[in-house]
Amino acid sequence: MPLLPETNNLGFDRENMVKMRDVCKTYAGGVVALDHFSLDVRRGEVLVIIGPSGAGKSTLLRCLNGLELIDSGSIVIDGIPLDKNEANQLAIRRKIGMVFQSFNLFPHLSVQENINLAQRLVQKKSPAQANTITRDLLHRVGVLDKAMRYPDELSGGQQQRVAIARALALYPKIMLFDEATSALDPEMIGEVLDVMRNLAAEGMTMLVVSHEMGFAREVSDRVVFMEEGRKVEEAASAKFFTQPQQARTREFLSQIL
Amino acid sequence: MYAKRLSLSLLDGLLLLLLAGVLAFLGYRVSVQLNYQWNWGAIPQFLFRYDAESGRWMANYLTQGLLTTLRLSLWASLLALVFGFAVALARISNSLYLRLLARTFTELMRNLPPLVIIFLFYYFLADQLVFLTGSGRIDADSHPWLTRLSTIFLAPPAQIAPFVSALITLAVFESAYVAEIVRAGILSIYRGQWEACHALGLSRWQSLRYVILPQTLRRMMPPLAGQLVSLIKDSSIVSVIAIQELTYQGSQLMASTYLTFEVWLTVAAMYLLLTFPCSILVERLNQRLNRLQERSA
Ligand SMILES: Nc1ncnc2c1ncn2[C@@H]1O[C@H](COP(=O)(O)OP(=O)(O)OP(=O)(O)O)[C@@H](O)[C@H]1O
Ligand SMILES: [Mg+2]
Numbered sequence: 001m002p003l004l005p006e007t008n009n010l011g012f013d014r015e016n017m018v019k020m021r022d023v024c025k026t027y028a029g030g031v032v033a034l035d036h037f038s039l040d041v042r043r044g045e046v047l048v049i050i051g052p053s054g055a056g057k058s059t060l061l062r063c064l065n066g067l068e069l070i071d072s073g074s075i076v077i078d079g080i081p082l083d084k085n086e087a088n089q090l091a092i093r094r095k096i097g098m099v100f101q102s103f104n105l106f107p108h109l110s111v112q113e114n115i116n117l118a119q120r121l122v123q124k125k126s127p128a129q130a131n132t133i134t135r136d137l138l139h140r141v142g143v144l145d146k147a148m149r150y151p152d153e154l155s156g157g158q159q160q161r162v163a164i165a166r167a168l169a170l171y172p173k174i175m176l177f178d179e180a181t182s183a184l185d186p187e188m189i190g191e192v193l194d195v196m197r198n199l200a201a202e203g204m205t206m207l208v209v210s211h212e213m214g215f216a217r218e219v220s221d222r223v224v225f226m227e228e229g230r231k232v233e234e235a236a237s238a239k240f241f242t243q244p245q246q247a248r249t250r251e252f253l254s255q256i257l
Numbered sequence: 258m259y260a261k262r263l264s265l266s267l268l269d270g271l272l273l274l275l276l277a278g279v280l281a282f283l284g285y286r287v288s289v290q291l292n293y294q295w296n297w298g299a300i301p302q303f304l305f306r307y308d309a310e311s312g313r314w315m316a317n318y319l320t321q322g323l324l325t326t327l328r329l330s331l332w333a334s335l336l337a338l339v340f341g342f343a344v345a346l347a348r349i350s351n352s353l354y355l356r357l358l359a360r361t362f363t364e365l366m367r368n369l370p371p372l373v374i375i376f377l378f379y380y381f382l383a384d385q386l387v388f389l390t391g392s393g394r395i396d397a398d399s400h401p402w403l404t405r406l407s408t409i410f411l412a413p414p415a416q417i418a419p420f421v422s423a424l425i426t427l428a429v430f431e432s433a434y435v436a437e438i439v440r441a442g443i444l445s446i447y448r449g450q451w452e453a454c455h456a457l458g459l460s461r462w463q464s465l466r467y468v469i470l471p472q473t474l475r476r477m478m479p480p481l482a483g484q485l486v487s488l489i490k491d492s493s494i495v496s497v498i499a500i501q502e503l504t505y506q507g508s509q510l511m512a513s514t515y516l517t518f519e520v521w522l523t524v525a526a527m528y529l530l531l532t533f534p535c536s537i538l539v540e541r542l543n544q545r546l547n548r549l550q551e552r553s554a
Contacts, residue, residue: 065456066455067455093455093458098453102449106453117459117468121467122459
């Protein structure tokens with residue numbers, strides 16, 4: 001599996017799954033979404049990113065898997081630099097799974113086909129191989145009984161759990177969650193957070209944009225608070241919530257808690 | 258929603274009467290003022306004629322014209338679909354060059370009079386395609402079955418070059434509209450679907466093929482079928498380049514018989530024969546689509 005030795009002349013260490021340096025991203029309209037943003041995420045770490053609307057949280061996640069192109073700076077994912085090289089881009093996309101606020105399941109495919117699709121097309125698995133993995137994952141996220149249903153026949157919570165299973169089916173090394181529970185009715189948030197909690201316990205490297213402070217406090221190792229494309233404060237989660245250093249962080253926490 | 262029942266009210270009855278009156282008046286004016294002698298009895302012989310030699314009924318000018326229009330429309334629409342998809346894909350491609358090329362093409366096709374396009378293309382293409390009819394390439398005597406095939410599916414060997422260039426011209430012209438329909442269909446799919454594909458590592462082509470197009474094809478069917486109706490109508494344009502389709506046969510027949518109204522009314526009815534079923538199909542598709550959307554909403 002390791003494509004590169006422990007360290008090489010790029011100067012990364014294997015323990016860092018994500019290494020962002022001075023990343024800048026300005027949208028076409030002139031909005032600066034990321035302003036010299038740097039971030040390291042270790043293997044198996046659960047990082048929660050919080051910040052007000054428009055802070056650049058989604059942009060941060062989207063730059064990591066190439067949904068947005070960065071203007072300057074560098075991103076290295078599990079030893080592979082995200083650059084113009086298409087093979088590198090694809091390798092990185094395969095390492096990263098992403099879960100969206102609006103689920104983005106494929107409405108014309110059944111739950112099982114949703115999860116099979118990329119296994120078949122990207123990993124070239126046989127239908128039988130894909131089915132085995134799909135059913136196992138559906139069992140783990142608790143929607144095995146809906147395998148033959150279509151997305152619009154499922155509740156929001158069930159859809160999001162299917163979306164998580166779909167991302168996991170490709171055995172990603174990093175999972176990105178962009179407000180995965182924000183579009184859900186309150187009574188369904190718990191079931192999705194449970195799946196995420198299990199995933200964290202299994203050692204998945206996770207970057208989670210969320211307003212669920214309970215989850216952040218309980219599950220995350222580290223919290224980053226950002227605003228206007230810059231990192232305002234970053235600390236181990238226990239410390240972040242009990243002794244925030246910045247006045248702005250305290251203000252934000254008092255609003256949100 | 259309740260199904261609308263077909264019922265005639267008093268007002269409908271009056272309107273029908275009025276319409277009949279107007280038609281009768283028009284017919285009267287034509288026959289009196291233009292001193293027009295109606296002669297419907299002459300028309301059937303131009304539809305079918307009895308071939309004494311073989312002892313069978315054969316299609317005559319108008320029916321042959323109808324069949325040519327049918328062949329022309331069929332092949333041109335198939336070709337237009339293929340071209341149109343290709344142009345639509347070029348219009349949404351990552352390459353600026355392809356996008357500009359496709360954009361220029363659609364804008365040109367949609368902003369030039371069809372007649373001008375037909376003339377331009379036809380004279381260029383027919384020139385390129387003369388080899389098809391060139392010195393005995395398809396020799397009727399040495400290749401009887403090829404001649405038969407060609408006559409049934411395209412045109413008699415002697416007319417193949419103009420026929421093929423006319424159908425390519427039509428297809429190219431209509432493909433600009435098909436491309437717009439396909440592009441609009443693709444763009445109507447929520448961006449999140451593309452993003453999910455990207456995140457799963459699907460290529461652009463795979464995303465399109467397995468996720469985007471399957472969702473949008475159903476939505477594209479009604480406008481595409483509508484475009485097919487347009488194509489059948491537009492095919493009359495190629496009568497100016499002497500393709501012997503329905504309109505051409507009509508004008509020839511009118512010139513030789515002076516049965517102006519009988520000929521053109523018959524031609525109109527024959528076009529309706531082709532386009533009306535298509536229009537009904539469009540409406541059915543639309544209704545089904547609406548029902549599907551209502552159900553999923
Ligand atoms: N595609 C885009 N084009 C132009 N501007 C954009 C685009 N996407 C985001 N922006 C802008 O970039 C800034 C950062 O957006 P981003 O979506 O990353 O914020 P966010 O922290 O995720 O906010 P939210 O909590 O509302 O989701 C915002 O000002 C937003 O308006
Ligand atoms: Mg966001």
